[in-house]
Amino acid sequence: MSEEMYKEMAQSIIDGDSDKSVELAQKAIEIQMHPLDAITKGFVVGVNYIGDQFGKGEAFLPELVMAGEAMKAAVATLDPELRKLGEAREIMGRVVLATVEGDIHEIGKTLVGTMLSASGFEVYDIGVDAPADKIIGKAIEVDANIIGMSALLTTTMVRQREVIDELEKEGLRGKFKVIVGGAPITREWYEKIKADGYSEDAIGAVKLAKELVGKE
Amino acid sequence: MSKNIKSISNPKLKLEVLTTEEVQKIHDATLWIIENVGVRFPSKRALEIWEANGAAVDHEKKIVRAKPQLIEDALKKCPPKYILAARDPEQDCSLDGNHVYLGTDGCGVEVIDIETGQKRTSQLSDVRDISRLADATEEVGFHWVPVSAQDVPPEARGLHEVRAIWENSTKHVQTESIYNADEAKAAIEMAALIAGGKDKLRERPVLSLMQCTAPPLGHDGGSLDAALLAAEVGIPTGFMTMAACLTTGPVTLAGNLAVGNAEVIAATALLQLACPGAPVFYAAAQTASDLRTGAYTGGGPEDFLFGAATNVLSDFYNIPLSMGAFATGAKDPNWQAGLEGAMSSFMASVVMSDMLLGCGFLHGSRIWSFAEMMMDCEIFSIMHKMMKGIVVNEETLALDAIAAVGPGGHFLAQKHTRNHMREIFLPEFMDRRPYSEWESKKDDARDWALAKARKKLKEHQPDLLDPKISAEMAKIIKSVEKE
């Protein structure tokens, strides 16, 4: 019975079908399946499958994004139950993600967020044109492990440094790992501003984030 | 040297990429989007203008919904023709629907150094070098700020860049790197120095602005404010959509065209509501995001189709078009770069896009290459030649020569041949040598293109900008720079 249901759960994620994944999550609650089992034996299997296919170049970006959304929806449905049980899903780490102030380039940042979520990170994407205090404030609020900043303009990449300087000033630099990315971001730049890492693409960003939280 | 500007005109080739009914359908879909979904205008001034003209404005979300009539009436006020004035009036570009001009591409972040061949961060001296080279190149009709001057303060960078171009070239300057009100005000003052007064800019706009839209269905506040300021003084302004299938636009090409069109014509209508008759242009560089990485491809069959289709739209609205062409994801001036440059420029030229943007870039509009620039220019020359098509008349049918040669023999000694031989295209960068010669040198187009760029840069001296004007510009820039 459960085996069947786990399979259906995985399939709902593979199909990127949020309605179905939520329905299955509710059903799991009704039949008192342990929410962690629903996640790890059911839904996560689907995410891993799509992730694998994506890595092999056989699944495409929209499939990955839709799987991510279906996963998010299922987890959100199960979350209250988990809390009731006083348990939490194991996550890789918490990441606050933003495109810096003055910059509205969104896609790269969003993709990095999608990949991080798909890899088990809890991602707080606070959008584009985000000022330093908003980024830092959010990182403190959610007790983030990593602050990720995207900047696509040569005029806005300086904002990445401002955030790092601000963290330094407030004595918070040691609390968060900082990673940066975007079209003009190079190794030289990330070293210069003393970030903890940079990556040229979303897959690299995941690898980096895992290393930084000591899970690679 | 090179006072002449090469442009495509009176083309003989034709291409029907969209039928009249299809264009009408895209237009109707666009109006539906603007009326029902709305477009985001995050600028106080823009929202006020919309509201004053009866559009529905959601101030919290900054979304404007406008009735078709409002948009269509406003668009009728766009001037169909005007010039992009050059510092040297002989180099004005006429945006009249019968000319295609090539510009340099813009806003690169790195440069392949012309001497060392190493990739490095772009700086002000690169802007100078590239504009001087463009000044010397007849294929280049006007400039974009080719790369960003990352060695000057960000708040006045766009101003340093346009000054550097004016100092190194007499051709028209268009910039995509001025996208806030402060810099726009200063840039207008600088342009006025060349035109001979702010009131002369309408007649001789020596500067034009290109602003990106923020797909899907949005705009950037700073860009809108800069555009509104430019429109007031008659500086031509265009909004460029880069809606990308899959990510910022629908996956289907027609839907992507409609989304981009909604962004562009809504902003264009705004400028007409604010300043009726202001010179505006349509600008576009739509693409399809890569299925596997989401990367901005800049090239590929979808881009080529967009290149031709967009001009049909801008013709429908009777405004000039600036079309993204020559974009490539190639990392090196190679097969891919050549293919993408040739196809995109062909598709955009055959439908007579007024401006092609532009030559010189690699790696999805990020890396400037001097060799790539020279090779793109040769591709443009090939398009220029092809658009002339095949002329059929008594002289070109050459019956006298054919009769004189008869069966067998050759045409090399015919007067007719000598009279017309210079009409045959003579490439600079195509390898037609004996194999053994290539084998002994192993060089190719890239080496020759680079050598040409080096030589021109060494030799070419542009007409100087009046030092007084230059000094005035420096003062204006200083006033914008933070202490």
Ligand code: B1M
């Ligand atoms: C936290 O850790 C990490 C780790 C890795 C990270 C990371 C964070 N963030 C990114 N990564 C990395 O992983 C991602 C996934 O693989 C990658 O993200 P990317 O974002 O690089 O890749 C995406 C998947 C696809 N790539 C993209 O989406 C960007 C592509 C290009 C062509 C681009 C686009 C599409 C846009 N643009 Co703009 N745009 C360009 C870009 C040129 C280029 N090829 O990069 C660039 C960046 N833009 C530029 C410019 C000038 C501008 N743009 C502008 C606007 C736009 C659009 C809105 C039209 C659009 C974005 C749409 C949107 N909703 O996001 C304007 C700026 C507005 C503003 N205030 O921000 C405007 C100023 C133009 C204007 N005059 O209006 C240039 C910057 C030049 C410079 N010197 O700074 C530019 C290089 C193109 C060019 N040559 O003109 C990696 O970088």
